[in-house]
Amino acid sequence: MHSVTHAASIGAFKLSSDKNRDRKTGNRNSRKPEVKLTHRSPVMAVSESQPKVVTGDHGYVLEDVPHLTDYITDLPTYPNPLQDNPAYAVVEQYFVDMDDTIAQKIVVHANSPRGTHFRRAGPRQKVYFKSDDVHACIVTCGGLCPGLNTVIREIVGSLHDMYGVKRIEGIEGGYRGFYSRNTIPLTPKAVNGIHKRGGTIIGTSRGGYDNKKIVNSIEDRGINQVYIIGGDGTQKGASAIYEEVRRRGLKVAVVGIPKTIDNDIPVIDQSFGFDTAVEEAQRAINAAHVEAESNENCIGLVKLMGRNSGFIAMYATLASRDVDCCLIPESSFYLEGPGGLFEYVEQRIKENGHMVIVVAEGAGQDLVAESLRTNDDKDASGNKLLNDVGLWLSQKIKEHFKKQTEMEFNLKYIDPTYMIRAVPSNASDNVYCTLLAQSAVHGAMAGYTGFTVGPVHGRECYLPFYRITEKQNKVVITDRMWARMLSSTNQPSFLNTKDIIESIMDEAPPTQLLDDQLADNSLVTKEATVC
Numbered sequence: 001m002h003s004v005t006h007a008a009s010i011g012a013f014k015l016s017s018d019k020n021r022d023r024k025t026g027n028r029n030s031r032k033p034e035v036k037l038t039h040r041s042p043v044m045a046v047s048e049s050q051p052k053v054v055t056g057d058h059g060y061v062l063e064d065v066p067h068l069t070d071y072i073t074d075l076p077t078y079p080n081p082l083q084d085n086p087a088y089a090v091v092e093q094y095f096v097d098m099d100d101t102i103a104q105k106i107v108v109h110a111n112s113p114r115g116t117h118f119r120r121a122g123p124r125q126k127v128y129f130k131s132d133d134v135h136a137c138i139v140t141c142g143g144l145c146p147g148l149n150t151v152i153r154e155i156v157g158s159l160h161d162m163y164g165v166k167r168i169e170g171i172e173g174g175y176r177g178f179y180s181r182n183t184i185p186l187t188p189k190a191v192n193g194i195h196k197r198g199g200t201i202i203g204t205s206r207g208g209y210d211n212k213k214i215v216n217s218i219e220d221r222g223i224n225q226v227y228i229i230g231g232d233g234t235q236k237g238a239s240a241i242y243e244e245v246r247r248r249g250l251k252v253a254v255v256g257i258p259k260t261i262d263n264d265i266p267v268i269d270q271s272f273g274f275d276t277a278v279e280e281a282q283r284a285i286n287a288a289h290v291e292a293e294s295n296e297n298c299i300g301l302v303k304l305m306g307r308n309s310g311f312i313a314m315y316a317t318l319a320s321r322d323v324d325c326c327l328i329p330e331s332s333f334y335l336e337g338p339g340g341l342f343e344y345v346e347q348r349i350k351e352n353g354h355m356v357i358v359v360a361e362g363a364g365q366d367l368v369a370e371s372l373r374t375n376d377d378k379d380a381s382g383n384k385l386l387n388d389v390g391l392w393l394s395q396k397i398k399e400h401f402k403k404q405t406e407m408e409f410n411l412k413y414i415d416p417t418y419m420i421r422a423v424p425s426n427a428s429d430n431v432y433c434t435l436l437a438q439s440a441v442h443g444a445m446a447g448y449t450g451f452t453v454g455p456v457h458g459r460e461c462y463l464p465f466y467r468i469t470e471k472q473n474k475v476v477i478t479d480r481m482w483a484r485m486l487s488s489t490n491q492p493s494f495l496n497t498k499d500i501i502e503s504i505m506d507e508a509p510p511t512q513l514l515d516d517q518l519a520d521n522s523l524v525t526k527e528a529t530v531c
């Protein structure tokens, strides 16, 4: 077992210490106190959580996720109700073997070490919550993404149909809803059919993160399973909620479900909604192509989402085959001179009479900022507000053609940014969302906490929060996918040596633990921790 010291236990149940706190605002007030039992259990010494790393033979490393038993002693277990569920009981080996782990790297050489692994998601034979005791909540934070409603629906469905859980609430309007809004009861009936709608039925927001108030609200409401759906910012917040829950010794499973239209969450194969967004982007690209083809010397310019990562633009370009140039944040470009964008645009228009450009919203921000001298404004969550590269580029291309060429010239700018994320998820994203939700629920019921769920090489895994918050997933411009994209458009690569070196540096996985690093880590054990 990993090294967590035992300490004097706190009474199994104790009266809420925060009984005078206003449930809506999280502030103390003079309302008549409601006497209730909290879900505190005997806890071990309150320690900051440390990565749980287990090593095995031949360089095997398991980067495990926390479990409630890491800090609470004597937790009772119960047989998993799924064993009596007619739909699942017939499936042989339905329960996941406790030793099942998924390799992070699957391209290996004969003498490669076995490398980093993650715990496989899925139902366990014993669970740490009695169905009647579960009080779950779901919150959605950050920008919209196709599939949010599907994940909500499937969490409710999984809790209810698989585990017989009846108390599930939606936290309204993102993190701040924990302490400033009422909750929305989520029943199978209430969520039936919501997967056919875009958006999130419980609302979302940026900013408003107050760790103490959020955990006070969780504690006051007696919530013991928290499902947090959101992007990189949200998952950082979820990680801090888990730490606070742990510090207070609460029997509360904190589970993250990664959401991002930008596909910028690392480690996992792909984020839900991305597939739908790429599909939806085709409509804008097709429109740009039709306009460009039908007008003389015409450029169709489409701006797509992608703040720091250009995956939507790259995949939409590759899928379309009508695009002549794709610009993303990871690959800097320049306008003037040999090999620059203007030269290429002129050449394409002369050769073909039309062209389509796809630009990710985060591309060329250094150039736009230089030319517009804008402020460093941020949104409520602290994300840098971007300049409109699409408008800027349209303007620059128009100016160039007016000044430098005699050509009659047209440019049609299409900005479908919100349209690609406000749509309902497509069929494949719906299935993906179902797997994510079921895996999240199985993990919480099995007592795991402080984790995010996601597929690694097609298998659902439980990932420690730090693994998905430590960096953003970016398009690697020295990788074959970007090369495929370049060869499909024939655009200049705009690459210089500095970009190539930076890209190669970015590619090295920062927490791919090496044996010599592990030797110094006091939490590393030589046998797997079985919970």
Ligand SMILES: Nc1ncnc2c1ncn2[C@@H]1O[C@H](COP(=O)(O)OP(=O)(O)OP(=O)(O)O)[C@@H](O)[C@H]1O
Pocket (backbone or CB within 6 Å): 141, 142, 143, 144, 174, 175, 176, 205, 206, 207, 208, 209, 230, 231, 232, 233, 234, 235, 236, 237, 238, 240, 259, 260, 261, 262, 380, 381, 383
């Ligand atoms: N480092 C952080 N620690 C705690 N909370 C955070 C942190 N960063 C962001 N948050 C909170 O998480 C929520 C969502 O963050 P943000 O608006 O950045 O969206 P996101 O989850 O990254 O999703 P996306 O960027 O894909 O829309 C906000 O309520 C924000 O206050």
Ligand SMILES: O=P(O)(O)OC[C@H]1O[C@](O)(CO)[C@@H](O)[C@@H]1O
Pocket (backbone or CB within 6 Å): 143, 144, 206, 231, 260, 261, 262, 305, 306, 307, 361, 379, 421
């Ligand atoms: O305008 P909003 O709602 O803050 O969201 C815009 C951002 O959200 C995302 O869709 C996801 O982070 C980005 O692509 C985009 O920059």
Ligand SMILES: [Mg+2]
Pocket (backbone or CB within 6 Å): 142, 231, 232, 233
């Ligand atoms: Mg984000």
